[in-house]
Amino acid sequence: MRDWWRGSVTYQIYPRSFQDSSGDGIGDLRGITERLPYVADLGVDAIWLSPIFTSPMADMGYDVADYTDIDPVFGSLADFDAMVEKAHGLGLKVIIDQVLSHSSSKHPFFIESRKSRDNPKSDWYVWADPKHDGSPPNNWLAIFGGGAWTWEPRRHQYYFHNFLAEQPDFNFHNPEVQDWLLGTMRFWLERGVDGFRLDTVNFYFHDKLLRSDPADFRRKEKPEWNPYAMQYHLFSKNQPENLAFLARMRKLLDEFDGRAMVGEVGESHHAIEIMGEYTSEGRLHQAYSFEMLSDNFTPAHFRRQIEDFFGGAPNGWPCWALSNHDVVRHVTRWERHSVDREALAKQGAALLLTLQGSICVYQGEELGQTETELEYFELTDPQGLNFWPEDKGRDGCRTPMVWDGGNASSGFSTGRPWLPIKEPQAGRHAAGQIGDPESVLETYRTLLRLRKENETLRTGGTVFFDTAEPVLAYVRGGEFLCVFNLSPEIVEVKVTGAGLAAFEQGVERDGERMKLHANGVAILAIEGEAAVSDA
Template sequence: MADGQDWWRGSVTYQIYPRSFMDADGDGIGDLKGITARLDHVAGLGVDAIWVSPVFPSPMADMGYDVSDYCDIDPTFGTLEDFDEMVARAHDLGLKVIIDQVLSHASDQHPHFIESRASRDNEKADWFVWADPKPDGTPPNNWLAIFGGSAWQWDARRRQYYFHNFLPEQPDWNFHNPQVQDYLLDCVRFWLDRGVDGFRLDTVNFYVHDQMLRDNAANPAPGAQEASRPFEMQYTLFSKNRPENLTFLERLRALLDEYEGRAMVGEVGDSHHAIELMGQYTSGGDRLHMAYSFEMLGPDFSPGHFRERVESFFRHAPDGWPCWAFSNHDVPRHVGRWLDHGADQDALARQAAALLLSLEGSICLYQGEELGQVDTVLAFEELTDPEGINFWPERTGRDGCRTPMTWEAEAPNGGFSTADRPWLPVKAPQQARAVSTQRDNDSVLAFYRAMLALRRSDPDLRLGKTEFLNHDDPVLGFRRGEAMICIFNLSPETVSLPLEEPIVPLLDQVAEVSGRDLTLGPNGFVIGRVA
């Protein structure tokens, strides 16, 4: 375990999506007891922490990201006692525990929203974002919801609209009300007192809205008006990213600082200024500890893309701290996104792991990455995700990356569940990459373990500053710290290049080093120390 106040610097966190990790009770849905039973696998990888996606009571309109009670466990996943047992087991194995906090919005079944919508003059009347219609009955402005349609939902009882950035079942809290902030901070304190080591903050730049309810402008980015989601056609200056966000983050940081060794990482969802916001939200030592965005969760797999994102972050926030990820529960798995750049699936999976785990900052891995998994191809009738259902077939949604973890290739449902039908299907391509099939030293899983061990043991690779080397496409090269050299051929073709100085390889793939000459085969790479 990485100990001390700054354990999170350079750390690697493993994201667990509870519904799909391990089903201990046989109902087809993963649960807390299942997570506890499989923590040995996670600890064996050599990561520092786990991030557990939401397990709170929820109607599951958005798979737990619509919270109806912030201080309990949904029976689908178990009990508070099961949660405590999971935390204790993780700590015994040397793992920190980070849990999701969905503070920007609640469920429409949350008791406070039920009270808020009952009238305009009750105690919770202004705990959510309400607004009168325009004289013609239309919503108060042009803000759009991420999942489609207006971000405003009419409520006949109050004869007003309420604001929701996501589904109508996910009303946004009114952060301009200090009582709302106090309530949410108390909910966070509940889990701190229960022993968690930190939080992943969902949609951390969505908390505060513009009180004047000004219209968003059109998105000026090239191609924005051809987006499959209308939300992406707007420049969301007023519906999110408000400067008042920083004030709340400072209050949240002050709360965590009351406890030893706690940390938080924020998800910055933005198509305009994500890197700048990551820097702003982590600067100064009194806001987020870390932030991540979707900047490396897209289709781009080029040296210039990775270099620009890393350099841009530290240029905007020299005292900030990034958390980089290639996959999570909201985007297609990266091996599938980048297959056109790969010689084969395994080679690409190993190279992506080597690249991600060489980056300066902290790292987040998503369950199944260590198996080289790609998305499961699902039929429309198999979908559960509202995004996929609403935008099919142009966008197939997030279910493909959320299908169950596969443990034993020969077991029903890949060893995930004994149920006849799990909540999402386990199909042959995923089952063929189960943990049980990856016992040899050439497997993707074995490489993850080796790469994680190298990052964990080498101070340069974990905490060293980055200096990019001047290589031509498709080669990406950089120095970490005093003496670590990392060079990647981001293509399925062989390349040769000179080295500025001789290196001693520590981990490599289809790489040949001869003095100051380096040959990298398809998706080849070398990570080594200056000789």
């Protein structure tokens, strides 16, 4: 089916932490292949693999040194082909991460580019002369701390990097760079992948005039823990030239049957608007931002994301997630809004899987997994290492999957895991939840099945009711009424037009009166004209 992605559910796999088959403590492709039946049994449509390409791992694979080969820590191209074949045999699509905005500083092209100003790759990265006082050409900042320019003495120039100095940005204003990167995408399409997750898709182009970014127009009472957030990144990313390149990518994918792209919009300003723009008029199939990956857990917030997106881009398509490999897991992030983490995890599943758009589930969230508390000496993530203790980085959401309680590594490895598995996480293992109807895992399976069996939950429209906080209520496609209590307190509402429950948690119904306990959820079939109002 050509538009299989529309309303689909993708399961994100962080390869280092999914399953280790070799005993070295690092997950790999053979381990993923071994566990694919578990993923298929969940009822998802696709898997997304975070980067598995050859890399020095300065940023855990998001610094690519070879775009058409597998890093030995994960296996080989033959292992990749076997994994794709197994996934397709189980009815799963395969999406792989593409990190196109920048490469590793160990990439052969950058090694050549930094040697001189007149070699064949001299213009493949973003180079600039210093100001007369020797300082960088502008004020652009790097996301992982410090300035975004690093000096190269052989060229007497600075090079630009949005992230680490080990991650130099490609110069997308050079057509040869665009052509070459599209060629690497073609390599994987011809190898059978079903699509791409595009890392930092709004970072590809920079302002050719190298104008400085202004201060954030939202005044700060005190400096941020990361000064990057104190700028409005008007020139270092989000450039209009990006749209034409997205169209070129779409044209490439359209050469193949049933392939799709989802782009990550890394932006704190106007993210929903950019998502809409990037998925309209023959560009990306889908886009997602960090709007639902935030600390905000209010009905107004969730409603605003849906209404703003579809109101501004009726022909676009979003992808929503509550957790991923870059943020604190949502059960921990929102725990102050609950008295029971299990109830919060189930409510999160019901909310996510009834949203209009496509969905991404991050490995372990189907187990109700929580953030791992790590000590500084246990960290590997440059974000945590650079900003500790104000920000502890992303390792806490990247700790290995817990499959069973059989050994110290919870079935993930026969060796010592690359990140520790601690007791709060070890207790939420898959083996202990399979078959238990009250478990978070079986709740996800139930709700995934409900979404798959009802087209209206995948592609139907959304109509919200004007309920007071903390109640979120909406109708999907005229067929399902969804009501949520986003608080640890009991609330009551009046509900009309509601029939049988497709899913309930913490709900008491007495005629038109509905009592919602802490993190209560009701997904109801509609009979007649549905309405929800304050009791």
